[in-house]
Amino acid sequence: MTFSTGNDFAGTQGGLRHTEQYFERQLAHSYKATRNQLSGLDYSTKFSVWLASGALSARMLYQQLQAFEAKHGANDGSYWIWFELLWRDYFRFLHLRFGAQLYRRSGLRQRAASEQKSRRGVKLELNEGIAQAGGAVITTPAQVEQFRRWCLGDCGEPFVDAGMRELRHTGYLSNRLRQVAASYMIHTLKLDWRAGAAWFEAQLIDYDVYSNQGNWLYIAGLGTDPRGGRAVRTDKQALEYDRAETYRKQWGTL
Ligand SMILES: Cc1cc2nc3c(=O)[nH]c(=O)nc-3n(C[C@H](O)[C@H](O)[C@H](O)COP(=O)(O)OP(=O)(O)OC[C@H]3O[C@@H](n4cnc5c(N)ncnc54)[C@H](O)[C@@H]3O)c2cc1C
Structure with missing residues (x-):
């Protein structure tokens, strides 16, 4: 299916058109294998955009997923979509339990x-x-400059910069790059993670307070996970997920 006008995407009807073609093309079966890719429409569901605005609910998506599995069979791909939707629920419950402490x-x-x-x-x-x-509160001119460069995709780390440029230009970023960019801001630049969360809030078209705050907290190692911070090595991530350098070249950082 091709979307020809802006209205094709809009609201609940647009969301339903999107999910219908997603399941019709049986992309759910390959979801687990493709979900860590970086670019394109089909590697992940893109349900988040409609979920964030309330145009679609997790219940509606779960029903569609069940109908898909009844018709085409369940596999680890379709299971994993359900599993990821549970993460979304989990971060909601976390807020009900801990409220302002998460901030x-x-x-x-x-x-x-x-x-x-x-x-x-x-x-x-x-x-x-x-x-x-939780990192250093951003006060000194050097910290302000570091943060500014991270936001604009100009911090000097090509994989992170590519992601931050995509975020700024499109309002969307793959889950993989969200993790890499957040980890770099928290564990390498050692800046206050809440400033990073606020920048994501200002940029994301699928911004959702529960999922955003919860994921930042999780990567900072300040949530409920007893294993501590979830620092990822940027060079290893780039090698694993952008071996051909396509993504970094696409965003002009290599
Ligand atoms: C630092 C950081 C910030 C994030 N901020 C947001 C945000 O503001 N809004 C948002 O919707 N998601 C956020 N996420 C979670 C995740 O990156 C997005 O939900 C996902 O990339 C959206 O694309 P998709 O719908 O194609 O996801 P898919 O991979 O297709 O997943 C299907 C659905 O499962 C849910 N989901 C998947 N991964 C997660 C996750 N890690 N946490 C919670 N729910 C998840 C979403 O509702 C998503 O639409 C964030 C993740 C990180 C690491």
């Missing part, structure tokens, strides 16, 4: 420390790590 620079780390304190019944000073968790 602190140290996220849920402080809570974990005070729970530990009361369990042991001894007074523990919050350690330096927890006080510093």
